[in-house]
Amino acid sequence: MSETREPRPSARNATPASSERPFFSARDMHAYYGESYIVQGVSFDIRHGEILALLGRNGAGKTSTLRTIARTGTPELRSGEIWLDGEALHKKQSFEAARVGVQLVPEDRRIIPGLTVEENLKLARIEPPVGWDIERIYARFPRLAERRNQEGTTMSGGEQQMLAVARALAREVKLLLLDEPYEGLAPVIVKEIETILGEIKQIGITTILVEQNAIAALHLADRAIILDMGEVVFDGSAQDIIADKELRMQYLAV
Secondary structure: OOOOOOOOOOOOOOOOOOOOOOOEEEEEEEEEEOOOEEEEEEEEOOOOOOOEEEHHHHHHHHHHHHOOOOOOOOEEEEEEEEEEOOHHHHHOOHHHHHHHHHEOOOOOOOOOOEEEHHHHHHHOOOOOOOOOOOHHHHHHHHHHHHHHHOOOOOOOHHHHHHHHHHHHHEOOOOOEEOOOOOOOOOOHHHHHOOOOHHHHHHOOEEEEEEOHHHHHHHHHHHHEEEEEEEEEEEEEEEEHHHHHHHHHHOOOOO
């Protein structure tokens, strides 16, 4: 097990408590890979329709926090609570979390080999509850419509990212979890993905965005959490981080 450390002071600019029940709430999450203590008492709330940027340096615990929320089983949540619209996610397995609206778009995209674009989308819609129908997806992602009969894994990285997001939307989405959606993409494709995420924001899908490109994430997000060594060190508005050069240099190196 990793070395025990003294608790840190409360996160800077922590969001004040509200009498209104948050749409999403993580409460004192502690998660482990084996004996490695990865997520160390992480807590935060999200209002319905918000985009929250989850930021930090490499190894800060961002992806582990996202995977804990999605109930993937690794890392293992050993204590704490996770609530989404009244549902106790901490009591669910990954497939049960998906059924109540938690959709994870992982960094490696997980496009299914041997299946076409359309087959990947239809597979996501096999089990209810379902989300966007195929034609709505194609209307928003015309590039996927052009490649509907192409094997998904043979497309470019940017097109695969679009398919991964579209596949999540093919399910009912209450909480969209995006892990490094800009990773390895050309700037012109990043702009296209940003446009798509902006439209997702406009239709009110609550989103947690993990992204190494902190400035791009902050311009899209309403609020931001900064993690350092598995702990929350900042919880506040995205604009506060953009305006605080010292904070960005200390925890994000930007």
